[in-house]
Each structure stands twice: as C-alpha cells, then as structure tokens.
Amino acid sequence: MRERQTGTIVNVTSIGGKFAGPFGGWYHATKFAVEGLSDSLRQEVAEFGVRVVIVEPGAIKTEWGDIALDSAQAASGQGPYGDRVRRMSAAMRQDGGTMTRGSEPDLVASVIMNAIQAPRPRTRYVVGHLARPAVVARWLLSDRMMDRMSARMMGD
Structure with missing residues (x-):
C-alpha cells in the first residue's frame, strides 16, 4: 500500500471500545486497544496515501453474545458475582x-464494502442495533450516569 500510495485498512472493533460494562473487562480492553492502534496507524500511514477506517458494530446477530454470557456464568456464576x-x-x-x-x-x-470503495472514507463507521445511541450516550453522559444506565440494561 505504501509503494502504491493508496489503500484502505479496515479494522473492525465494537462500540465496546467506547465504554465498558461489567464482567467484560477482557473484551473491552481489546476493543479500546484496537481503537487506539487504529487512530495511531491512521496518522502514521496518511502520508503514504493509506487510509485507516474503524468499523464499530453494536449488537449483531451472531453467536458471540451467547458465548460471552456462558463464559461469564462459567467464570463467575458460583462466586460472589x-x-x-x-x-x-x-x-x-x-x-x-x-x-x-x-x-x-x-x-x-455492507459497511465494510462501502468504506473500502469510498474515495474518501470516514474514519469511523458506527453500525448496528443500539450502536449510535450508545456512542451518543457515552459522549453526553457522565461516567456515573453511564454506569447506572448499564446496570439497568444488565438487570440490576
């Protein structure tokens, strides 16, 4: 890409890279890391005509959620949590x-394809169920308010 002076790198992360919820620190840490890596990389390769795009999905119909919840129950279901x-x-x-x-x-x-094909793609694409409201809430609300909202969504 540097030699050709063009190209697009698409890193798929999650809205979980914008805020963290309970029992998912391991997951959120990786997503925050991909956000930071992508932001740095975008600045490093820009002079070579290479673009870096971040796709931040919200809730997507995959088996990931069940796997994560089953893992949380296996790790913490018998303990104090x-x-x-x-x-x-x-x-x-x-x-x-x-x-x-x-x-x-x-x-x-579809969003990934659009980002790849765009002559000047956005740096971030927020996509999927609850993604945009969650990112806007993170921007508007204090940490304590986000904690309360998360707790309500998690059944507390």
Whole structure:
C-alpha cells in the first residue's frame, strides 16, 4: 500500500471500545486497544496515501453474545458475582433484550464494502442495533450516569 500510495485498512472493533460494562473487562480492553492502534496507524500511514477506517458494530446477530454470557456464568456464576451474572444473562437474553434484537451480520459487511470503495472514507463507521445511541450516550453522559444506565440494561 505504501509503494502504491493508496489503500484502505479496515479494522473492525465494537462500540465496546467506547465504554465498558461489567464482567467484560477482557473484551473491552481489546476493543479500546484496537481503537487506539487504529487512530495511531491512521496518522502514521496518511502520508503514504493509506487510509485507516474503524468499523464499530453494536449488537449483531451472531453467536458471540451467547458465548460471552456462558463464559461469564462459567467464570463467575458460583462466586460472589453469581447472582448478578445470572440477572445480567437473563436480562440480555429475554425477549427484547440486546441479545435478541441485533442487526444482521450482512449490515456490517455492507459497511465494510462501502468504506473500502469510498474515495474518501470516514474514519469511523458506527453500525448496528443500539450502536449510535450508545456512542451518543457515552459522549453526553457522565461516567456515573453511564454506569447506572448499564446496570439497568444488565438487570440490576
């Protein structure tokens, strides 16, 4: 890409790189890291005509959510956080919860294709169920208000 003086790198992260929720520190840490890496890389390769784009999906209909909730229950379900993990899992899996209302995966694929084909792509694409409201809330609300909102969504 440097030699050709053109190209687009697309890094897919998550809105989980904008804010963190309980029992997902391991996940959020990786997503925050991809955000920082992408921001740095974008500045480093710009002089070579290479663009770096970040795609930040919200809730997407994949098996990831079930895997994450099952892992949380396996790791914490029998310990001091067990009750809270069970409430969180039930709230997220209930009809209308974030696990049941995700966007289709092809929406993310479409955004990636648009970013690749755009002559001047945006640096960030927020896509999918609850993605935009979550990013706007993170921008507008204090940390404590975000914590309260997260707690309510997680069944607390």
